[in-house]
Amino acid sequence: DTGVSQDPRHKITKRGQNVTFRCDPISEHNRLYWYRQTLGQGPEFLTYFQNEAQLEKSRLLSDRFSAERPKGSFSTLEIQRTEQGDSAMYLCASSLAQGRQYFGPGTRLTVT
Amino acid sequence: QKEVEQDPGPLSVPEGAIVSLNCTYSNSAFQYFMWYRQYSRKGPELLMYTYSSGNKEDGRFTAQVDKSSKYISLFIRDSQPSDSATYLCAMSLQLDAGNMLTFGGGTRLMVKP
Numbered sequence: 001d002t003g004v005s006q007d008p009r010h011k012i013t014k015r016g017q018n019v020t021f022r023c024d025p026i027s028e029h030n031r032l033y034w035y036r037q038t039l040g041q042g043p044e045f046l047t048y049f050q051n052e053a054q055l056e057k058s059r060l061l062s063d064r065f066s067a068e069r070p071k072g073s074f075s076t077l078e079i080q081r082t083e084q085g086d087s088a089m090y091l092c093a094s095s096l097a098q099g100r101q102y103f104g105p106g107t108r109l110t111v112t
Numbered sequence: 113q114k115e116v117e118q119d120p121g122p123l124s125v126p127e128g129a130i131v132s133l134n135c136t137y138s139n140s141a142f143q144y145f146m147w148y149r150q151y152s153r154k155g156p157e158l159l160m161y162t163y164s165s166g167n168k169e170d171g172r173f174t175a176q177v178d179k180s181s182k183y184i185s186l187f188i189r190d191s192q193p194s195d196s197a198t199y200l201c202a203m204s205l206q207l208d209a210g211n212m213l214t215f216g217g218g219t220r221l222m223v224k225p
Binding site for chain 1: 161213
């Protein structure tokens with residue numbers, strides 16, 4: 001399967017813990033996006049990378065959130081000191097420059 | 113007020129019906145318009161992609177964009193139970209400026225056999 005993959009698919013954590021998610025984009029896609037989707041809502045843009053450079057961050061991305069794409073391939077999204085309001089589906093998408101975005105299956109985070 | 117508004121539904125139709133899904137938006141700078149389908153607990157899947165105003169047809173799906181009214185539509189002909197999903201409209205400004213997508217809240221569609 002050459003689609004976008006995300007790991008883990010589901011993460012349950014206690015409030016205050018740190019969590020890290022991974023996204024593997026479609027190979028040769030140089031753009032990688034992170035979105036967050038809460039129940040009953042559409043996805044909301046968080047941040048995006050072109051190769052290894054993080055070019056845009058949403059106001060939604062508080063200082064507890066950090067994303068990296070160290071070699072321009074896979075990306076990680078870390079949330080520090082998780083809060084119950086962080087419970088959501090975290091979606092990764094990738095694209096060629098100016099191309100259509102293809103989404104992964106998402107990581108569902110539940111903060112208890 | 114959200115930039116992109118979409119009736120959340122649920123919309124329930126019998127198999128074979130024509131379905132009309134709609135979004136309105138407030139930012140006249142949006143140029144690219146998309147429809148995604150999302151099954152429960154899955155990531156969104158791109159269905160249709162259009163640029164500026166006009167119609168685009170792909171099989172049973174037709175997308176319409178009316179930029180003067182800031183209104184986009186997706187029509188599904190001969191709807192099938194497998195079309196039951198949440199449909200998300202999405203739009204973006206310029207492809208060379210990051211192409212971040214702004215989504216509507218999604219409309220949940222149920223097609224009954």
